[in-house]
Amino acid sequence: MSVPAGYYLILAAALFSIGAVGVLIRRSVIVMFMCVELMLNSVNLTLVTFARINASLDGQVLAFFVIVVAAAEVTVGLALIVNLFRLRASTDADQVGALRA
Amino acid sequence: MTPVLAQATEGGAAELWTFIIVGAVALGSAFGLILMRNAVHAALMLVLNFLAIAVLYAVLQAQFLAVIQLIVYAGAIVVLFLFVLMLLGVSREDSLTARVPGQKTMASVLGVLLFVSLAAATAGPFLGDASVCGSEEALTGTGDGVPCLGLAAVNAAEGNLRGLGFLLFTDYVWAFEVTAVLLVIAAIGAIVLGRRQEDPSELVEPGSTVLPARRGSGSAATEPGAGPTDADEGAATETSEATPSEGEERT
Numbered sequence: 001m002s003v004p005a006g007y008y009l010i011l012a013a014a015l016f017s018i019g020a021v022g023v024l025i026r027r028s029v030i031v032m033f034m035c036v037e038l039m040l041n042s043v044n045l046t047l048v049t050f051a052r053i054n055a056s057l058d059g060q061v062l063a064f065f066v067i068v069v070a071a072a073e074v075t076v077g078l079a080l081i082v083n084l085f086r087l088r089a090s091t092d093a094d095q096v097g098a099l100r101a
Numbered sequence: 102m103t104p105v106l107a108q109a110t111e112g113g114a115a116e117l118w119t120f121i122i123v124g125a126v127a128l129g130s131a132f133g134l135i136l137m138r139n140a141v142h143a144a145l146m147l148v149l150n151f152l153a154i155a156v157l158y159a160v161l162q163a164q165f166l167a168v169i170q171l172i173v174y175a176g177a178i179v180v181l182f183l184f185v186l187m188l189l190g191v192s193r194e195d196s197l198t199a200r201v202p203g204q205k206t207m208a209s210v211l212g213v214l215l216f217v218s219l220a221a222a223t224a225g226p227f228l229g230d231a232s233v234c235g236s237e238e239a240l241t242g243t244g245d246g247v248p249c250l251g252l253a254a255v256n257a258a259e260g261n262l263r264g265l266g267f268l269l270f271t272d273y274v275w276a277f278e279v280t281a282v283l284l285v286i287a288a289i290g291a292i293v294l295g296r297r298q299e300d301p302s303e304l305v306e307p308g309s310t311v312l313p314a315r316r317g318s319g320s321a322a323t324e325p326g327a328g329p330t331d332a333d334e335g336a337a338t339e340t341s342e343a344t345p346s347e348g349e350e351r352t
Contacts, residue, residue, distance in 0.1 A: 013215075037178065048161045051252065052249065057252070067174070074182075075181070075287045
């Protein structure tokens with residue numbers, strides 16, 4: 001009655017797939033961004049699980065860097081979304097067909 | 102470490118139940134995230150998911166990352182998301198109807214395929230008895246599956262936080278410094294992007310010459326025969342009324 005490490009990896013794979021499906025089916029840019037965060041978290045879960053499997057803290061250090069980079073990414077991404085909303089008055093991804101302003 | 106957590110990290114039945122409950126919460130909140138129509142509800146589902154993952158970190162012997170997950174993700178990042186949601190207006194409901202016909206079906210099929218391939222690729226060798234971290238089979242190397250060594254020895258030697266800090270400032274110090282530069286660049290980029298670029302002619306400052314000119318013309322039109330004290334009072338009330346209307350014009 002215990003948990004093999006693979007169960008955590010299966011859970012992380014499921015969360016990653018759900019996040020990917022969310023990016024594909026949602027139309028609001030903000031919710032798509034949230035789904036990207038979900039995918040980053042699932043990858044972090046995989047890293048931490050492998051760190052436990054290998055009895056080494058390197059995976060946790062890498063997960064730490066992923067968290068830092070995700071924080072920076074959220075800052076810039078949300079600023080871009082706010083700018084996009086000012087330009088188009090909408091956060092619908094379908095409204096942004098072209099990159100021209 | 103509390104006794105409950107210690108029991109959970111040593112491969113007992115507590116870990117199984119923690120995994121089942123918290124994993125169900127994580128999966129359910131992830132589905133809620135992609136199915137909620139309202140973006141604020143989706144953000145709250147995201148918080149729930151982050152909390153569940155933080156609990157899983159604690160079970161996986163990554164205590165420092167569990168706390169960081171709570172502070173950075175559930176604290177800072179989700180608050181940032183909610184800020185932007187409130188800023189852009191929350192009343193609009195996101196329509197879930199797909200523009201491409203069959204988009205949701207195709208996305209679901211692709212998601213299932215992705216899950217199967219990912220699970221087979223990553224979790225395949227780690228499902229046997231030996232992959233139970235800290236178990237007899239893992240320590241002796243018997244049983245099927247790749248043995249999970251577990252972090253109990255590493256964390257007991259010098260502690261999770263101390264070990265992480267040692268690695269960060271020795272092996273990964275270059276990446277650490279680059280990360281600092283990245284954070285500064287991101288902060289500057291967010292400030293530059295978030296700055297509102299307005300037409301300088303439309304800018305009305307509170308102490309500029311626009312307000313006295315309007316005040317003089319308004320008081321002259323409404324109170325032509327009043328004395329100087331009355332005119333001053335009218336002007337005062339008019340400026341207090343004019344300021345919010347100008348605020349509306351600016352926004």
